[in-house]
Amino acid sequence: MNGERQAPAAAGEHPGRGSDFLQLAVGDLPSGGKAEWLAGRLRQAIADGRLAVGSRLPPTRVLAADLRVSRGVITEAYRRLAEDGHLEGRRRGGTVVVAAPSVPRGAAGGGVAGGGATPFSGTPGADxxxxxxxxxxxxxxxxxxxxxxxFPRTAWLRAERAVLAELSAEHLGYGDPRGAPALRRAVADWLARMRGVRVAPDEVLIVAGTAQALTLLHQVLRADGIDAVAVEDPGSLGGRQHLANGGLGTPPVPVDEEGVRVDALRATGARAVLLTPAHQFPTGVVTSGERRRELLGWAREGGLILEDDYDAEHRYDRAPVPALRALLADRVCYMGSVSKLLAPALRIGWLVAPARHRAALIDAKRFDDLGNAVLPQLVLARLMESGGLExxxxxxxxxxxxxxxxxxxxxxxxxxxxxxxxxxxxxxxxxxxxxxxxxxxxxxxxxxxxxxxxxxxxxxxxxxxxxxxxxxxxxxxxxxxxxxxxxxxxxxxxx
CATH class of the missing domain: 3.90.1150.10 (Aspartate Aminotransferase, domain 1)
Structure with missing residues (x-):
C-alpha cells in the first residue's frame, strides 16, 4: 500500500532477498497494493495444491521481515483469506489452511479452456x-x-446447550409434523416484527427450506385443479425446475422496472404465480406500489400468489417493503427460510398458506418426512428468542x-x-x-x-x-x- 513503512534491511542483506515460503521475491512486490498481491499469491498456492489443507503459514512477523514490508501487510493478506474461508487462526497453532479449492484446467495459463463440457454447455439440466x-x-x-x-457458532452452541439442559426425554421422540411449537411461535413473532406479516403460530408450517415448500405445494395445487404456475422472466431457474418437477407448467411473465407485468400474467391464463416481490431474482427490482395493487386485484379475482421472500431482510440503501402476505392473507402462500441468514445446511424454512390449503399441506408434510428434525428447530427458536438472529x-x-x-x-x-x-x-x-x-x-x-x-x-x-x-x-x-x-x-x- 502506498505510504506504508517498510522494515529496514539488515546490514549486508542482499536487496533481492525474499522468502523461502512459496519462493516469494522482494523484487516481485508491487509499489502499491502489497496486501492484495500477497493474498492473490496465497490464494493461488492454496488452489493449486502447494499449500494443502493443514499447512501452517509463517508467522506474520517472520514473513514481514523476509519480504521487508510492514507486519500489517501480512496480517491484512491473511485476514482476506480467512474471510474467504481458506485460512483459520489458531492462536498457538498459528495460521492454518482449512479449505483448498482447485484451479480448473486452463486457469493457470489464463486461457480459455478448449473443448470439453462445462455446466454452461447446452440447456441446463436438473443437476x-x-x-x-x-x-x-x-x-x-x-x-x-x-x-x-x-455462522454464529458461539451463539448456536450456547443455544444448543441451553436447549439440551432443559429438554425432557419425551421431546426426543417424533415431533409435530407442523414443526416444533417453540419455533412456530418464534417464526410468527419474527414475521410480525421484520416483515409485517401477522400470523398465529398454528398458521406456520416448518419445512426444509423453500425447495420443500414448493414440492409440498405441487400436489396441493394439482388437487385444486391448477396445472401451471406462472413465473417471472427473468426469474429463478431453480424455482422453475422445482415446479416442472412436480408436473406443473411454468409460463413466463416479463419483469420490468416496476416488477412483474400483470397484464402479461393475465394473458397466460395461469391461476397461480411464483413471485419474489421484495427483491426480484435476479434483477433486484422491488415491486412498485401500483404493480402491487394490480397483483392484489388479480389475486382477488381467483389467483394465488406464491411469495418467495428469499432475501428480503438483506437491504442496504432502501426502506423496507412489506410482504404481499401482509396485504392479502387469503390469496398468498408465503415462503421464507434461514438459508441466507444462517446457513443452507440447516434446511429450515417456513410456509404460511391460506386457510383452505393448510390441512392438505400439513398432510403432505406428514407423509413426506414426518416433520423436520426437532433439535435444530428448538435451537433456532432459542436463537431467535434471544435476539441472536437479529x-x-x-x-x-x-x-x-x-x-x-x-x-x-x-x-x-x-x-x-x-x-x-x-x-x-x-x-x-x-x-x-x-x-x-x-x-x-x-x-x-x-x-x-x-x-x-x-x-x-x-x-x-x-x-x-x-x-x-x-x-x-x-x-x-x-x-x-x-x-x-x-x-x-x-x-x-x-x-
Whole structure:
C-alpha cells in the first residue's frame, strides 16, 4: 500500500532477498497494493495444491521481515483469506489452511479452456447447480451463497446447550409434523416484527427450506385443479425446475422496472404465480406500489400468489417493503427460510398458506418426512428468542454492504460498458452488457480462469440481453476485485 513503512534491511542483506515460503521475491512486490498481491499469491498456492489443507503459514512477523514490508501487510493478506474461508487462526497453532479449492484446467495459463463440457454447455439440466457447485474455482461469485464464515457458532452452541439442559426425554421422540411449537411461535413473532406479516403460530408450517415448500405445494395445487404456475422472466431457474418437477407448467411473465407485468400474467391464463416481490431474482427490482395493487386485484379475482421472500431482510440503501402476505392473507402462500441468514445446511424454512390449503399441506408434510428434525428447530427458536438472529442480520448487513461496494467498483473498472441491476439489496448483482457475446460463453471463459458465476440466460425463457449474475456475500473484497477483473478480461477477449 502506498505510504506504508517498510522494515529496514539488515546490514549486508542482499536487496533481492525474499522468502523461502512459496519462493516469494522482494523484487516481485508491487509499489502499491502489497496486501492484495500477497493474498492473490496465497490464494493461488492454496488452489493449486502447494499449500494443502493443514499447512501452517509463517508467522506474520517472520514473513514481514523476509519480504521487508510492514507486519500489517501480512496480517491484512491473511485476514482476506480467512474471510474467504481458506485460512483459520489458531492462536498457538498459528495460521492454518482449512479449505483448498482447485484451479480448473486452463486457469493457470489464463486461457480459455478448449473443448470439453462445462455446466454452461447446452440447456441446463436438473443437476446443473450441483455441477457448478462441484466445479473447481479460485473465486466463487455464484449467487445465493451466504457468508458461511460468519455462522454464529458461539451463539448456536450456547443455544444448543441451553436447549439440551432443559429438554425432557419425551421431546426426543417424533415431533409435530407442523414443526416444533417453540419455533412456530418464534417464526410468527419474527414475521410480525421484520416483515409485517401477522400470523398465529398454528398458521406456520416448518419445512426444509423453500425447495420443500414448493414440492409440498405441487400436489396441493394439482388437487385444486391448477396445472401451471406462472413465473417471472427473468426469474429463478431453480424455482422453475422445482415446479416442472412436480408436473406443473411454468409460463413466463416479463419483469420490468416496476416488477412483474400483470397484464402479461393475465394473458397466460395461469391461476397461480411464483413471485419474489421484495427483491426480484435476479434483477433486484422491488415491486412498485401500483404493480402491487394490480397483483392484489388479480389475486382477488381467483389467483394465488406464491411469495418467495428469499432475501428480503438483506437491504442496504432502501426502506423496507412489506410482504404481499401482509396485504392479502387469503390469496398468498408465503415462503421464507434461514438459508441466507444462517446457513443452507440447516434446511429450515417456513410456509404460511391460506386457510383452505393448510390441512392438505400439513398432510403432505406428514407423509413426506414426518416433520423436520426437532433439535435444530428448538435451537433456532432459542436463537431467535434471544435476539441472536437479529444481531446476525446486523453483522451481515455491514459486511455485505462493503462487499457490494467492492463489486460495484470492480465492475465500473473492468466492465465499464455494463449496466448493474439490483444494488440496493440482496446477496448478488446482475450486470448486463452490450457486446454481442452469449453470456454462457462468458461464464465458461470465466470458469476456465478460475471464476464461477451464472449466466443471466439460465434464468430466462424469453429473449433478453446477455448478462451475468454475480454473488458477493461469501467473497472478500480483494477476491471480488480479482474475480471481476478476470471476468472483464474474458469478455474483452471474446468480444
Amino acid at each position: 446443473v447447480f450441483d455441477a457448478l457447485r462441484s466445479a473447481p474455482a479460485v473465486v466463487d461469485l455464484t449467487p445465493g451463497r451466504p457468508d458461511l464464515a460468519t 444481531r446476525q442480520l446486523r453483522l451481515l448487513r455491514r459486511r455485505h454492504r462493503d462487499r457490494r461496494d467492492a463489486m460495484i467498483a470492480a465492475l465500473a473498472e473492468h466492465l465499464p460498458g455494463g449496466t448493474v441491476h439490483g444494488a440496493a439489496a440482496g446477496l448478488h448483482l446482475t450486470v448486463t452488457y452490450t457486446a454481442d457475446v452469449p453470456d454462457t460463453e462468458v461464464a465458461a471463459a470465466a470458469l476456465a480462469r478460475g471464476v464461477k458465476c451464472q449466466p443471466l440466460s439460465w434464468h430466462r425463457q424469453l429473449p433478453g440481453p446477455p448478462g451475468l449474475v454475480l454473488g458477493y456475500a461469501a467473497t472478500a473484497p480483494g477476491a471480488i476485485a480479482e474475480g471481476v477483473a478476470l471476468l472483464g478480461r474474458g469478455l474483452r477477449e471474446l468480444a
